[in-house]
Amino acid sequence: MATFECTDCGTVDDDVPTRCPDCAGVLNAVYDYDTIDLTQAALADRDGTWKHHELLPFVPDGIGEGTTPLVAAPRLADELGVGQVFIKNEAHNPTGTITDRAAALVAAAAERADADTLALPTTGNGGQSAAAYAARAGLLSRSFVPSRANFINKAMINVHGGDMRVVEGRYDDAREAYQTAREELPAADEEAWFPAGPFDSPFRHEGLKPLYYELVEQLDWTVPDAVVAPTGHGEAVAGLWKGAREFESVGLTESTPRLYAAQPDGCAPIVDALDTDSDPEPWSVPDTVVGSLEIPDPAGGLPAVEAVRASGGEGVAVDDQDLLDSAATVAQHEGLEVSIACGAAAAGAWDLAEEGAFDADDTVVLVNTGTGNKDADIVRSRLMSQGI
Ligand SMILES: N[C@@H](CCOP(=O)(O)O)C(=O)O
Numbered sequence: 563m564a565t566f567e568c569t570d571c572g573t574v575d576d577d578v579p580t581r582c583p584d585c586a587g588v589l590n591a592v593y594d595y596d597t598i599d600l601t602q603a604a605l606a607d608r609d610g611t612w613k614h615h616e617l618l619p620f621v622p623d624g625i626g627e628g629t630t631p632l633v634a635a636p637r638l639a640d641e642l643g644v645g646q647v648f649i650k651n652e653a654h655n656p657t658g659t660i661t662d663r664a665a666a667l668v669a670a671a672a673e674r675a676d677a678d679t680l681a682l683p684t685t686g687n688g689g690q691s692a693a694a695y696a697a698r699a700g701l702l703s704r705s706f707v708p709s710r711a712n713f714i715n716k717a718m719i720n721v722h723g724g725d726m727r728v729v730e731g732r733y734d735d736a737r738e739a740y741q742t743a744r745e746e747l748p749a750a751d752e753e754a755w756f757p758a759g760p761f762d763s764p765f766r767h768e769g770l771k772p773l774y775y776e777l778v779e780q781l782d783w784t785v786p787d788a789v790v791a792p793t794g795h796g797e798a799v800a801g802l803w804k805g806a807r808e809f810e811s812v813g814l815t816e817s818t819p820r821l822y823a824a825q826p827d828g829c830a831p832i833v834d835a836l837d838t839d840s841d842p843e844p845w846s847v848p849d850t851v852v853g854s855l856e857i858p859d860p861a862g863g864l865p866a867v868e869a870v871r872a873s874g875g876e877g878v879a880v881d882d883q884d885l886l887d888s889a890a891t892v893a894q895h896e897g898l899e900v901s902i903a904c905g906a907a908a909a910g911a912w913d914l915a916e917e918g919a920f921d922a923d924d925t926v927v928l929v930n931t932g933t934g935n936k937d938a939d940i941v942r943s944r945l946m947s948q949g950i
Contacts, residue, residue, distance in 0.1 A: 564591040564619035566764050569865065578675045580756070580763040588865065589764040590804070591619050595811040602783055602814060611663070611772045617808055619768065622670035625698050627662040628772055630654040632780040632927070637895040638908070642915040645923040648786070649898055650777050651930050657690045657718065658933035659901075660770065660798060665691035667769035668758045669699045677756035679704055683740035684759065685733050685794070685854045686715030687932060692758050693724030704755070706740035708732050710853055714936045732848060733856055760795035761861035770801025771808065777927055778815060786819045787924040788875065790911045792903035792931050793823035793832050794857040796866025802929075803869030819927075820875035822919070823866060824910030826850035826882055829858055833877030835867045842867055851882045851940055852902050854931070876919070878910035885909045886944040889934065893941075899934030902941065 566575045570587030579589055598616045605613065611628025612621045631651045639647040655662035665680075665688070672680055679702040680692045689705030696703035703724040707716060708731055719726045727743075729736040740759070747755065760766055778785060785806075791798045799821055806818040825833045828850035835842040842863030848856045860866065870877060880888075889905030892898055900908070907928045920926060934941070 564593055566590065567592045578671050588761045588862070591764050591768045593617060593808075595808070598812045600812050600814060605779065611776065614772060614775050617771075617812070619667075619765070620670055620674070622666040623698070624666050625656050625694070627655050627666050629776060630773075632777050633896070633898060635892070635896045635898075635928070638892070638911075639926075641895075642911055642920065642926065643922060644915065644920045644926050646925045647911075648777070648781070648925070648927045649892070649896070649900070649904075649930050650773060650927055651898065652773070653899065653901070653930060653933035657687075657694050658936065659687040659691060660773070660929070660931045661688045661691040662694070663773065664688070664766035664769040664797065665695040665758070667765040668692070668756070668763065669695035669701060671763060671765045672701060672756035672758070673699055675756055676753070678702060678754045679756065680758035681740070681744070681755040682706070682757065682759040682762070683733070683737040685856065686711035687854055688759065689724065689726065690715045690718045690722070693719040693722035696724065697722045703758075706736040706743070708736045708853070712853060712936050733853075734858055759861065760797045761865075767797050767800045767804065767862065767865075770798055771805035773798075773929070774802045774805030775809065778809060781925070783815070784925065785815050785817045786927045788820045788822060788920060789927045789929065790822040790824055790878075790907045790914070791929040792855060792901070792907045793825050793866060794855040794903075795860045796823070796832055796862030798929060798931065799823050799869050800862050800865040803873060806873070818873060821870050821873040822875045822910060822914060823870050823877045824906040825877065825879050826852050826855055826885060826906055827879040828882060829856045830877070830879040831858065832860060832863055832866050833879040835863065836870055836877035852885065852906060854901070854903050855906060878913050880906050880909035880913060883944070886941055888912065889937070889941050890945060893934065898930065900930040901932040901934055902937040903932065904928065904930040
C-alpha cells in the first residue's frame with residue numbers, strides 16, 4: 563500500500579492527493595519496502611506493465627500502455643564504442659508517447675478522487691495522452707496547448723473529444739493560461755478538475771517507473787550501465803531513478819544505472835544545474851525545435867537533478883541540428899522512427915561517448931519517448947536543407 567510523502571516538508575497523506583496539503587510541495591508515493599516480497603520467478607509468471615502491483619498505489623485498467631520493446635541497436639553500439647546499445651521504444655504506446663504511462667495512472671487517480679476532468683498545461687503529447695485516457699475513463703479532458711504544438715497532438719486531442727485551448731506562444735504561455743483558468747474556477751468546480759500536469763500529483767512520475775522495471779527484465783535481469791533520457795520536466799528521469807532505487811530496495815537488483823539527462827541547448831535548465839552544481843533556475847530565452855522539451859521552468863527540475871546526481875550520471879546539452887541529424891541517423895542505421903526528443907538522447911550519447919563517459923563494455927539504453935511520425939516534417943525539412 564502506498565502513502566504519499568511531501569518531498570519538501572515530509573508531510574504524509576494516505577488519501578488520493580495532488581500536491582502537499584501543507585506546503586503545496588511535490589508528493590512521492592512511498593511503500594514499506596521491507597514487507598514487499600517480489601522475486602524474479604514470481605514476476606516471470608505475470609503479464610503487463612502494471613504487474614508490479616506491490617510497487618504501485620493502484621492498478622489502472624489501461625489501454626495497452628507500456629510493455630514496450632527494448633530494441634538492440636548494434637550499429638549505434640559500434641559507433642559509440644560500447645558493448646551494447648538498446649532503445650526502449652515508447653513509440654509503441656497507444657498514442658505513441660511515454661506520457662501514456664503517466665496518463666493511465668492519473669486517470670485512475672482522478673476517478674478515485676471523484677473528479678470529472680483531467681486538466682493540464684501541455685506541450686502536446688501529455689494533452690493527447692490525457693484526452694485518450696480521459697475518454698476511456700468517461701472523464702473530460704481540458705488541455706492548454708501552446709500554438710507551436712505539434713499538429714497531430716492538437717488534432718488527436720480533438721479526435722478523443724478533449725477540450726483544447728490553444729494559447730498563442732510557447733509552453734509557459736499555456737501554463738499561465740491554465741493557472742489563470744484554475745484560479746477563476748468557481749469554488750464548487752475546483753474538485754472537479756484533477757490536475758493532470760507533470761508533478762501536479764504523485765501519479766504521473768509514479769506511472770513512468772515501470773519503464774525501468776521492464777527494461778531490467780528485458781535485459782534478463784541485468785542492470786544497464788547507463789540510461790540516456792530526453793528531459794523536459796524531468797518526469798522520465800525521476801521515474802527511472804525511483805524504479806531503479808525500488809528494484810534495489812526490494813532485492814530484485816543489486817545496483818543502479820548511471821542516468822544521463824539530455825536537453826536541447828536552447829532550453830537546458832536541468833543540464834545547466836548539473837553542470838554548475840546548483841539548483842535549476844528558469845531558462846530565460848527558451849528556443850529549440852523540440853517543443854516537447856522546451857520547458858524553461860521544469861516542474862520536476864530538482865527531483866530530476868537529484869536523481870541524475872545520485873546515479874553518478876550527468877547532463878548533456880545538444881544543438882538542434884545535431885539532434886535532428888541524430889534522429890535521422892537512428893532511422894537510417896537502426897530502422898527506428900524516433901521522436902526528435904530521442905534525437906537529443908542519441909546526440910547526447912555521441913557527445914558522452916566522445917568525452918569518455920562510457921566504458922568499452924558498457925550497456926547503454928536510450929529512451930525513445932515517442933513516435934517519429936509526429937516530427938516527420940521537422941526532420942524532413944532538415945534533410946532537405948542539406949540537399950538530401
Ligand atoms: N515528455 C517528453 C519527454 C520526456 O520529458 P520529461 O518531461 O519526462 O522530462 C515528451 O513528450 O517527449
